[in-house]
Amino acid sequence: MQWWNRLRKHPKFHVYFSVLLLLTLCTVAFLWNLGSTGLVDETEPLFAEAARQMVVTGDWITPYFNGETRFDKPPLVYWLMAVGYQIFGTNEWAVRLPSALGAIALTLGCFWTLLYFGGSPSPEKEPKPRFWLTAWIGSALVTLNPQTLIWARTGVSDMLLSGCMGCALLCFFWGYASSVEGTGNREQGIAPRPRAADKAQGNARQDGNREKKKPGNIKLLPNKGYFAFYILTAFAVLAKGPVGIVIPGLTIFIFLLCVGRFWQVVREMGIFVGGAVFLVLTVPWYVLVILRNGQTYIDSFFGYHNFERFTGVVNGHGAPWFFYFGVVLVGCLPWSVYLPLAIARSMRFYKIVRLRFWKRSRLRKQPRSEQLGLFALCWFFSIFGFFTIAVTKLPSYTLPLIPAAAILVALYWSQIFTAIPKRPQRLIARQGAAVRPRAAERRATPRRRQGARERASSKRPAQAFEETSNDADLGTRTKTEGRGQKGQTDADREWDIHQDSGKKVAKEWGFLATGIFNALLLLVLAIVAFYSPNLIGYDPAAPNLGELFRQTGLHLRGGIIWGMVSGAIALLLLQPQIRRWILLANLLGFFAFIIFALMPASEFIDRERQLPLRELAATITQVQQPGEEIFMTGFKKPSLVFYTQRPVNFIGDKNSAIARLQQEPTNAPTLLLLAQPTTFANTFDLQPNQYENLGQRGAYQLIRLDKQILLNSPEQ
Structure with a gap:
C-alpha cells in the first residue's frame, strides 16, 4: 500500500477520484444513450402512455392507457414521467429517467454508507484505505450487473421501487448507527468501546456523555436518518404499493430481533411523527383514487395485483421454489459467484446459525456502526424468502436485494483486496481498554514484571488472535491464544490481527474453488456468446433476427471479451499474491462488455425489431x-x-x-x-x-x- 500512503498526503484526491469514479459508472451504465433506442414492447409503452395521458387530460389521479383505466401500479412513476415530458418533451429519455435516477441514488447511497460503515474503528481519525476501497467496490457492484443495468434503462416502476426501498433501508441504518442513543460517532460512524457501567445498566451509550436515558422514554422527533427512511418508504409505497412498506418493515423487524434492540430502536425512531409523515405522503392519493373509481380499483389493485400475485399464479408467471437461486446467480454476474462465500463468512462471524434469541448479549454489546454486515444479511434473506414464498415469480422481484448482496460481497472483498498497513506506533487509549496483565506479572515485582514482559514479547508473536470474518467485523473483540502485552489496546490488537488477513483469505480453499468456478462460468458465457445467433428464437416481429445478428459480429466481441476475462482470472489464480485482483478483472470485463457488445447489440435489436413499427406509426399520423x-x-x-x-x-x-x-x-x-x-x-x-x-x-x-x-x- 505504498501508493496509498503517498496519496494520503493529498486528502482531496479521495474526493476527486470518488466523484470521477461515480460519474463514470453512472454515466456509462445509466445515462449513456438512454433515449437512443425506442420503447420496448410489451410493458414499457404501457407506463409511457399512461403518463402521457396524465399530461394530456390533466387527470393526475386515475391512470389510463388506450382509453381504459390502468390500475397495475400506483402513480409515482407516472408523475415523474409526466414531469419529464414537460421538461424534456415526450420522448424515451423522459420515460426512462426515473429508473436511471433510482439506480444512481442506489449507487450513491451504497457508496456513502460503505464509506463510513464499511470498516472497523481505526486508531486514526480519518477513514482507513479499506473504507474508501470498500465504498468503491460496493458502488461498482451495485452498478455492474445485468439486472441493475437492464431495469435502470427501462421505463417501468421496478427500478424506481428498488431505488426508493434500498435508499430507505440505508437511511434507516444511518439513523440506527448515528442515533444519539446509539454507539456511533455522527461524523465518522466510528463507535467507541462500551463502558462497564453502560454494560451493567443495559442502556445505550452517548458520545462523550455519561447521561443515561430511561428505557421507557420515547423520542418525539426522529433523527435525520430515520426521517429520510419514512419519506423514502412512502415513495416506495407510491411506486408499487404495499410491498414498499412490507419488505422494509420485514427487514428491520428481523434485524432488530437479531440484535435484541427492537423496543429500544422503536422508542428512538420517533415513530409517531414519522408515521404521520408517511401517512400524509401516501394516503391522500389512495383515498382520491378509491373515491373516484370505487370497488373497481380495490379489486384490481389490492386484490388482483397484490394479494393474488402472492397467493396464486398471475399471467402465467409461475416457477419452482428454487427459481430465484438461478435468477440471483445470472442477474448479478459476474460477481454473484462470490456471494455464497460472503454470506457464509458473515453468518459465521455473527453466529446466525447458532444464534439464540434469548442469548444475544454479544450482538447487544457490539457497536451499532459495526453491524452493517448483519443488516445486509437480514435485508437479503427477507426479500429472497418473501418472494420465494410468493407463488407468482418474476426475475425483477429480486432487484431490491441487489444492494444488500453488493454490500456483503464488498465487505468480503475489502478484506481480500486491501493490504492493511503496519500498526501505528502511537496508540489512542479511547479506542479500547488495556489488556489486563497475567496473574504472574501482577504478583511480580516491577523489575521482574518488566523482565517477564520482555521475555514474553520475544517468544510470543504479536498476532496472537484468531482472524475475524470481514471488514465490517474488525472492531469486535476476538478470542485470544495468548494474553497480549500489557498496555496494548483492543484496536491495537485488532490492527495486528488483520495485517495479512487479505492474503490469508485469498489462500483459503473456498476462495480458490470459487475462483475456479468463476473462470469456468465466464468461459461458458464466452461459448454462449459465440453461439448466441443460433440461440435466438423465432420472433414474428423480426423473423431473421438471428441471422442478421450473426452478420454484425457482435457475438464474437462478447465471446472474446469473456474469454479473455476467463483466461485472466485463471492466470491470477496461479499466483496467490495477486489473486485479490480477480474481482477487478470481473468488473473491468463487464464494463468492456457493456461498451463494446451490449450497447451496440441493444441498438441493433431496436433497429430490427422496434424501428419498423415507429416508422409506420409516423406514417399513420400523416395519412x-x-x-x-x-x-x-x-x-x-x-x-x-x-x-x-x-x-x-x-x-x-x-x-x-x-x-x-x-x-x-x-x-x-x-x-x-x-x-x-x-x-x-x-x-x-x-x-x-x-x-x-x-x-x-x-x-x-x-x-x-x-x-x-x-x-x-x-x-x-
Missing part, C-alpha cells in the same frame, strides 16, 4: 383521415399507441374486427389496418385490389380498407 380508426391484428404492440398518440384497437381475428365495427360505428368509411402481409390474405380473405397499401416496414404492413368490404364478407 390518417378524420374519424378513421386504427386496427392492429397478429400483434399487440402498445408502443403503437404511444408513438401515434391515438387509440388503437387490438383485435385477434376477422370476427373480432367485425364485432368492433358493429358495436361502435363511425362516420369514416375506411379504417387503417396494421398486420403481417400474409394476414390480409389468410385471415381477412382480402385480395390486393381490395385495399390500399400505405407502407411496409420489416414484418409489418399498413393498409387502408373500406369498412363495407369487411362488414359484407362472411364471418369465419
Whole structure:
C-alpha cells in the first residue's frame, strides 16, 4: 500500500477520484444513450402512455392507457414521467429517467454508507484505505450487473421501487448507527468501546456523555436518518404499493430481533411523527383514487395485483421454489459467484446459525456502526424468502436485494483486496481498554514484571488472535491464544490481527474453488456468446433476427471479451499474491462488455425489431383521415399507441374486427389496418385490389380498407 500512503498526503484526491469514479459508472451504465433506442414492447409503452395521458387530460389521479383505466401500479412513476415530458418533451429519455435516477441514488447511497460503515474503528481519525476501497467496490457492484443495468434503462416502476426501498433501508441504518442513543460517532460512524457501567445498566451509550436515558422514554422527533427512511418508504409505497412498506418493515423487524434492540430502536425512531409523515405522503392519493373509481380499483389493485400475485399464479408467471437461486446467480454476474462465500463468512462471524434469541448479549454489546454486515444479511434473506414464498415469480422481484448482496460481497472483498498497513506506533487509549496483565506479572515485582514482559514479547508473536470474518467485523473483540502485552489496546490488537488477513483469505480453499468456478462460468458465457445467433428464437416481429445478428459480429466481441476475462482470472489464480485482483478483472470485463457488445447489440435489436413499427406509426399520423380508426391484428404492440398518440384497437381475428365495427360505428368509411402481409390474405380473405397499401416496414404492413368490404364478407 505504498501508493496509498503517498496519496494520503493529498486528502482531496479521495474526493476527486470518488466523484470521477461515480460519474463514470453512472454515466456509462445509466445515462449513456438512454433515449437512443425506442420503447420496448410489451410493458414499457404501457407506463409511457399512461403518463402521457396524465399530461394530456390533466387527470393526475386515475391512470389510463388506450382509453381504459390502468390500475397495475400506483402513480409515482407516472408523475415523474409526466414531469419529464414537460421538461424534456415526450420522448424515451423522459420515460426512462426515473429508473436511471433510482439506480444512481442506489449507487450513491451504497457508496456513502460503505464509506463510513464499511470498516472497523481505526486508531486514526480519518477513514482507513479499506473504507474508501470498500465504498468503491460496493458502488461498482451495485452498478455492474445485468439486472441493475437492464431495469435502470427501462421505463417501468421496478427500478424506481428498488431505488426508493434500498435508499430507505440505508437511511434507516444511518439513523440506527448515528442515533444519539446509539454507539456511533455522527461524523465518522466510528463507535467507541462500551463502558462497564453502560454494560451493567443495559442502556445505550452517548458520545462523550455519561447521561443515561430511561428505557421507557420515547423520542418525539426522529433523527435525520430515520426521517429520510419514512419519506423514502412512502415513495416506495407510491411506486408499487404495499410491498414498499412490507419488505422494509420485514427487514428491520428481523434485524432488530437479531440484535435484541427492537423496543429500544422503536422508542428512538420517533415513530409517531414519522408515521404521520408517511401517512400524509401516501394516503391522500389512495383515498382520491378509491373515491373516484370505487370497488373497481380495490379489486384490481389490492386484490388482483397484490394479494393474488402472492397467493396464486398471475399471467402465467409461475416457477419452482428454487427459481430465484438461478435468477440471483445470472442477474448479478459476474460477481454473484462470490456471494455464497460472503454470506457464509458473515453468518459465521455473527453466529446466525447458532444464534439464540434469548442469548444475544454479544450482538447487544457490539457497536451499532459495526453491524452493517448483519443488516445486509437480514435485508437479503427477507426479500429472497418473501418472494420465494410468493407463488407468482418474476426475475425483477429480486432487484431490491441487489444492494444488500453488493454490500456483503464488498465487505468480503475489502478484506481480500486491501493490504492493511503496519500498526501505528502511537496508540489512542479511547479506542479500547488495556489488556489486563497475567496473574504472574501482577504478583511480580516491577523489575521482574518488566523482565517477564520482555521475555514474553520475544517468544510470543504479536498476532496472537484468531482472524475475524470481514471488514465490517474488525472492531469486535476476538478470542485470544495468548494474553497480549500489557498496555496494548483492543484496536491495537485488532490492527495486528488483520495485517495479512487479505492474503490469508485469498489462500483459503473456498476462495480458490470459487475462483475456479468463476473462470469456468465466464468461459461458458464466452461459448454462449459465440453461439448466441443460433440461440435466438423465432420472433414474428423480426423473423431473421438471428441471422442478421450473426452478420454484425457482435457475438464474437462478447465471446472474446469473456474469454479473455476467463483466461485472466485463471492466470491470477496461479499466483496467490495477486489473486485479490480477480474481482477487478470481473468488473473491468463487464464494463468492456457493456461498451463494446451490449450497447451496440441493444441498438441493433431496436433497429430490427422496434424501428419498423415507429416508422409506420409516423406514417399513420400523416395519412390518417378524420374519424378513421386504427386496427392492429397478429400483434399487440402498445408502443403503437404511444408513438401515434391515438387509440388503437387490438383485435385477434376477422370476427373480432367485425364485432368492433358493429358495436361502435363511425362516420369514416375506411379504417387503417396494421398486420403481417400474409394476414390480409389468410385471415381477412382480402385480395390486393381490395385495399390500399400505405407502407411496409420489416414484418409489418399498413393498409387502408373500406369498412363495407369487411362488414359484407362472411364471418369465419
